[in-house]
Amino acid sequence: MRYSDLNDFLARGRAALSKGPVALIFAEDDVEIDTTLRHHMQCGFASIAVFMDPIFALPPDLHETVHRIDYDMTRDGALETAVNAVIAAAPGLWLYYCYNAEYLFYPFAETRTVSEMLAFHTEERRDAMLTYVIDLYAGDLDRFPNAVSLDDAHLDRSGYYALARPDATNHNHPKERQLDFYGGLRWRYEEHVPQERRKIDRIALFRSRAGLKLRADHTFEDEEYNTYACPWHNNLTAAIVSFRTAKALKRNPGSTFDIRTFRWHNSTPFEWHSRQLLDLGLMESGQWF
Structure with a gap:
């Protein structure tokens, strides 16, 4: 249609x-x-x-x-x-x-549907799910000059970190159960990425309701939607593996000539399997087994 x-x-x-x-x-x-x-x-x-x-x-x-x-x-x-x-x-x-050129992965994605995952998440009284945008990039930029190759996809196995998210309405004290997450190509090539676009967290899975509004920074006006977990235990998180940043860095005339390869000592081939992301700590199964 x-x-x-x-x-x-x-x-x-x-x-x-x-x-x-x-x-x-x-x-x-x-x-x-x-x-x-x-x-x-x-x-x-x-x-x-x-x-x-x-x-x-x-x-x-x-x-x-x-x-x-x-x-x-x-x-x-x-x-x-x-x-x-x-x-x-x-x-x-x-x-x-x-x-x-972005692909959702969640715990046990190979054997369970996204509907099954969200049914469990709903039972935990959660209306939104934190997802981490994990940068993918082609290992050989001579063969794949736009940095995109599903067969030669790599990701960073380390270099991810989180900072407290300040609350401008409360003297910049940290917001409860909210963090700003960084890493991947946006961290390694931060001189080419505007400050407001360096975060890798995104509330990409959520339950709609009247009056809910998504903001330009991938967060919602309802602050509870932006939390990574409920108050009593850790919740499910998911990952979106993405060629988007790699594409942009190679398309941008200001950065493309500075980058001969995205590979470094912490690069590893992406296996296109949720287990790898779980093992690297790039998403969490919470109480879902």
Whole structure:
């Protein structure tokens, strides 16, 4: 199903928002749109909506299974505008969002669906889930100059850290159960990344409700949604492995010539398996076994 714009989707695409969880995929370019959509279909999302430029191609076999919305991702605030519109149109649904060339992994993803995970998370009285955006990059930039290769994907196995998140409304005291997380390419090449874009945490899985608003920094106006755990024990977290930063660093004229390779002594091939992310401490199973 194809829609001419966001308003057309909200008017005619009600079936896509009748049951969750729903994945919202935002295509900033035409890199790995196909694999991004297929990966999230395998996760078990009830519906998948992709927001993409009209000139981008979509494989014919996905035309009937994916809801395609013609959308301009170059506008300021394009992502949060669309996410907030869907929140308002579909209160009570679990939603997920990511960009193209990003892939969701959660504990035991190979044998359990995202719906099963969110059912458990709901039982723990949680309405949102913290996800870490873990940078992927091609190991050989001579072969893959745009830094994207699923077969040659690498990630950093260390170099991640967290800082207290100051509360500007409370004399900059740390916010309760909230942290700012850093690491990956945004940390190693921070001189090329604006300060406000260096964090790797994202509240990418959440349950919509009336009045909920996503902010430009991937957090919500409801502060409880931004917490990494409930007050009584640790909760599930997930990871989004992403080529997005690597793509940007190689596309940007100010950084591309400074980077001959992204590999360093802490690089390791990505195995495309949730166990590796769990072993590296890049997500947590909490009480879910």
